[in-house]
Amino acid sequence: MSLLDVQGLVKHFPIKSGLLNRQTATVRAVDGVSFAIAAGETLGVVGESGCGKSTTARLIMHLIEHDAGNIAFDGKTVGSQHMQLKELRRQMQMVFQDSYASLNPRLTIEESIAFGPQVHGLGRTEARARARDLLARVGLNPAQFIRRYPHELSGGQRQRVNIARALALEPKLVILDESVSALDKSVQAQVLNLLADLKQEFKLTYMFISHDLNVVQYISDRVMVMYLGRIAEIGPVGEIYSNPRHPYTRALLSAMPSVDPDDRTEAPPLTGDPPNPINPPSGCRFRTRCEHAEAVCKQKEPVLNMIGTGHSAACHMMNAGSGHSKIIPIAVAA
Amino acid sequence: MSSTATTPLVEVTNLSVHFRNADATVHAVNGVDFTLNAGEVLGILGESGSGKSVTLKTLMRLLPEKKTTIGGGMRVAGHDVLSLDRAGLIAFRGRVASMIFQEPMLAFDPVFTIGQQIAETVIQHEGVSREVAMARALEMLERVQIPSAKRRLEAYPHEMSGGMRQRAMIALALACKPQLLLADEPTTALDATVQIQILLLLRQLQKEMGMAVIFVTHDVGAAVEVSDRIAVMYAGRFVETGDVRTVIRKPGHPYTQGLLAANVLPGTGIHAGKRGDRIEAIPGAPPNMVTLAPGCAFEPRCKWAEERCGTKVPEPLPSADGGAAHLVRCVRAVA
Numbered sequence: 001m002s003l004l005d006v007q008g009l010v011k012h013f014p015i016k017s018g019l020l021n022r023q024t025a026t027v028r029a030v031d032g033v034s035f036a037i038a039a040g041e042t043l044g045v046v047g048e049s050g051c052g053k054s055t056t057a058r059l060i061m062h063l064i065e066h067d068a069g070n071i072a073f074d075g076k077t078v079g080s081q082h083m084q085l086k087e088l089r090r091q092m093q094m095v096f097q098d099s100y101a102s103l104n105p106r107l108t109i110e111e112s113i114a115f116g117p118q119v120h121g122l123g124r125t126e127a128r129a130r131a132r133d134l135l136a137r138v139g140l141n142p143a144q145f146i147r148r149y150p151h152e153l154s155g156g157q158r159q160r161v162n163i164a165r166a167l168a169l170e171p172k173l174v175i176l177d178e179s180v181s182a183l184d185k186s187v188q189a190q191v192l193n194l195l196a197d198l199k200q201e202f203k204l205t206y207m208f209i210s211h212d213l214n215v216v217q218y219i220s221d222r223v224m225v226m227y228l229g230r231i232a233e234i235g236p237v238g239e240i241y242s243n244p245r246h247p248y249t250r251a252l253l254s255a256m257p258s259v260d261p262d263d264r265t266e267a268p269p270l271t272g273d274p275p276n277p278i279n280p281p282s283g284c285r286f287r288t289r290c291e292h293a294e295a296v297c298k299q300k301e302p303v304l305n306m307i308g309t310g311h312s313a314a315c316h317m318m319n320a321g322s323g324h325s326k327i328i329p330i331a332v333a334a
Numbered sequence: 335m336s337s338t339a340t341t342p343l344v345e346v347t348n349l350s351v352h353f354r355n356a357d358a359t360v361h362a363v364n365g366v367d368f369t370l371n372a373g374e375v376l377g378i379l380g381e382s383g384s385g386k387s388v389t390l391k392t393l394m395r396l397l398p399e400k401k402t403t404i405g406g407g408m409r410v411a412g413h414d415v416l417s418l419d420r421a422g423l424i425a426f427r428g429r430v431a432s433m434i435f436q437e438p439m440l441a442f443d444p445v446f447t448i449g450q451q452i453a454e455t456v457i458q459h460e461g462v463s464r465e466v467a468m469a470r471a472l473e474m475l476e477r478v479q480i481p482s483a484k485r486r487l488e489a490y491p492h493e494m495s496g497g498m499r500q501r502a503m504i505a506l507a508l509a510c511k512p513q514l515l516l517a518d519e520p521t522t523a524l525d526a527t528v529q530i531q532i533l534l535l536l537r538q539l540q541k542e543m544g545m546a547v548i549f550v551t552h553d554v555g556a557a558v559e560v561s562d563r564i565a566v567m568y569a570g571r572f573v574e575t576g577d578v579r580t581v582i583r584k585p586g587h588p589y590t591q592g593l594l595a596a597n598v599l600p601g602t603g604i605h606a607g608k609r610g611d612r613i614e615a616i617p618g619a620p621p622n623m624v625t626l627a628p629g630c631a632f633e634p635r636c637k638w639a640e641e642r643c644g645t646k647v648p649e650p651l652p653s654a655d656g657g658a659a660h661l662v663r664c665v666r667a668v669a
Contacts, residue, residue: 257555
C-alpha cells in the first residue's frame with residue numbers, strides 16, 4: 001500500500017483586480033494531479049517555474065487547502081477523523097529552500113529543534129535531549145551548536161539544522177522542496193550524502209522537488225515530470241532518464257548543458273519561455289512548444305497513459321485511439 | 335578580426351580588491367593575473383564568495399569607491415581601467431566593455447521602453463539621430479532573436495518574460511559593438527529550457543561579432559558550453575587556469591577535482607557518478623574572507639594537505655601534464 005496517495009488534486013488561485021476587486025483571472029497552479037508514493041521510496045519531482053511542483057507540496061502538507069481532490073496518508077484521508085491535521089504534521093515534515101527564512105531568528109538552534117516535539121507533548125528535557133541527539137546525527141557537534149542562533153551559521157549548517165528539525169517529530173515522509181538548490185555545489189554534495197544516510201537510518205520516504213535534473217537523477221527511485229499544473233510523465237528513474245517518452249521530458253533532458261567540451265549542445269530543444277499558467281493552452285498544455293503538435297492536441301487534453309511498468313505519459317502519441325498521426329507503438333509486457 | 339594579435343585585449347595583473355567595513359576588511363580578490371585575447375571566451379568558475387563577480391565588477395569599475403581598495407592593474411583595449419576619469423568611464427562602458435547580469439529586471443529602467451533604452455545608449459556613444467538609433471535597436475532585437483521585434487521595441491521591461499528580458503539585456507549590452515562582454519551568471523535565474531537557448535545565443539553572437547567574453551558562473555555545464563578557457567576561482571584567487579578540455583578532463587587542483595566530482599554528473603562519460611553511490615564531497619566550508627590564512631586557502635579542506643601548504647600561497651605554475659598554458663596553484667600539481 002502507498003504511504004501517500006494523491007487523487008485528482010486541484011488548486012486554482014483567483015487573481016482579483018480593478019475597482020471592485022472582482023476576480024479577473026485564475027492561475028491554474030495544480031490542475032488534476034494524481035500520484036502515489038510508496039513507503040521507503042524517493043519520488044523526485046521536476047519541472048520549470050510555474051509547473052505547480054511547490055504548490056503540490058504545500059497542498060500535501062495542508063499549508064494551503066486544495067480546491068478538489070483527495071489526499072490519503074497511510075490509507076487514511078487527511079482531514080477526516082482518522083487523520084487530524086496535527087497528527088498529519090507529525091507524520092509528514094517539510095524542508096524548504098531558504099534555510100534562513102525557515103528558522104526563527106530569536107530561537108537558538110536547540111530551541112528550534114525542540115519546539116516541535118514540545119508542541120506534540122514531549123517534556124522539555126526530553127525534547128532538548130532529542131535536539132542534541134539529532135544535531136549530532138546531521139553532522140553538527142551539539143556542544144558547539146546548541147546555543148547558537150541561525151545567523152551565526154553558514155547556509156549548509158542551517159540546512160542541516162532544518163533537516164534535524166524536520167526529523168525531530170520522527171516523521172514517515174519528508175518533503176524536500178528545493179532543499180539543496182541554494183547551496184554551493186561542494187556543500188550540496190555533503191547534504192545529499194547526509195539525506196541518503198538519514199533515509200536509511202530512520203526508514204524515511206522522500207518527496208524530492210528540484211529543478212536540477214542531475215540531483216534528481218542521483219537521489220530518486222521514481223521521477224515525476226510536471227508541466228503547467230499537470231503531470232507530463234511519471235516513471236522509474238532509469239526509464240525517465242534513458243527512455244523518456246513525453247516530448248517535454250525529452251526536451252528538458254536535452255536542455256541540460258553538456259559537460260563534454262567536444263560534445264557541446266548544437267541547437268536548443270525548445271524555443272520560447274514556458275507559457276503563463278494563468279491562461280494555459282487548450283488541450284495539451286505543451287502543444288504550443290511541441291514539434292509534434294496536431295489538431296487533436298488542441299482539442300483534447302491527453303490523459304496519463306500507462307506505457308511501461310510503472311511508467312506513464314500524458315501524450316496523444318502514446319494513446320493508440322487518440323487520432324494523432326504519429327502514434328508510437330508501445331511494447332508493454334503483458 | 336584579430337588585428338590585435340600581438341597585445342592581448344585584456345591584461346589583469348596582480349589584482350586585489352578589499353572591502354573596508356566598520357570593524358573588518360573583506361579580502362574579496364587576492365592577486366588575480368590573466369590575459370584575454372580578442373575574440374576569446376574565458377569562463378570563471380567558482381562558488382559564492384569566491385570573488386568571481388567582484389573581479390568582473392572591478393573591470394567595469396562598478397564597485398563603491400569609498401569602501402573599496404583596489405590594487406594591481408587592469409588594461410582593456412589600451413585603456414588603463416583603474417585610472418579612467420568620469421568622462422573616460424562613460425566612454426568606456428558600453429563601447430569598449432559591456433556587462434550583462436543575472437537579473438535583467440534590475441538592469442533596465444522600468445519607466446522607459448526597451449527601444450528607448452537601447453537607442454539612448456547608441457545616441458550617447460555614437461552621436462547619431464534618434465531614427466538611426468531606433469533602427470539599430472530594432473536590428474539588435476532581431477539579432478537576439480526576439481519574436482516580433484518591432485512590437486517589442488515599444489514594450490516595457492515588465493511586459494516581457496524572463497527569457498525575453500535576458501535577450502533584451504544582451505541586445506542593450508551589444509548595441510555599440512563592444513570588444514569585451516562581461517557576463518555575470520546571465521543564465522542562473524532562468525528555467526532549464528530557456529537557459530540553453532541563452533547560452534547558445536551568446537555563443538553565436540560571440541562568433542558573429544568576434545568579441546571577447548568573460549563568463550562568470552557556478553555551473554560547470556554552462557561554463558563548458560561557452561568557454562575556450564576556464565579559470566577556477568577559490569578564495570579570491572585563480573587556483574587553476576587552462577584550456578576547457580584540460581581543466582575538465584585533467585583537473586590539476588584538488589579543489590577543481592572535488593568540484594567536478596561533487597557536481598553529480600551522471601551519464602556523461604566523464605566523472606560519471608553512479609546512482610546510489612556516495613558523492614565524493616569536499617568536506618568543510620569555504621574560508622572566511624576576513625581572516626584569510628597565510629597559506630593555500632584550500633588547505634583546511636584538502637585531503638592532500640601537508641605542512642608546507644599552510645605556510646605560503648602556492649604560485650601558479652605549469653602542471654605536470656597539461657603544458658605551459660595549464661597553470662595550477664598547488665604544490666602537488668607541479669612537475
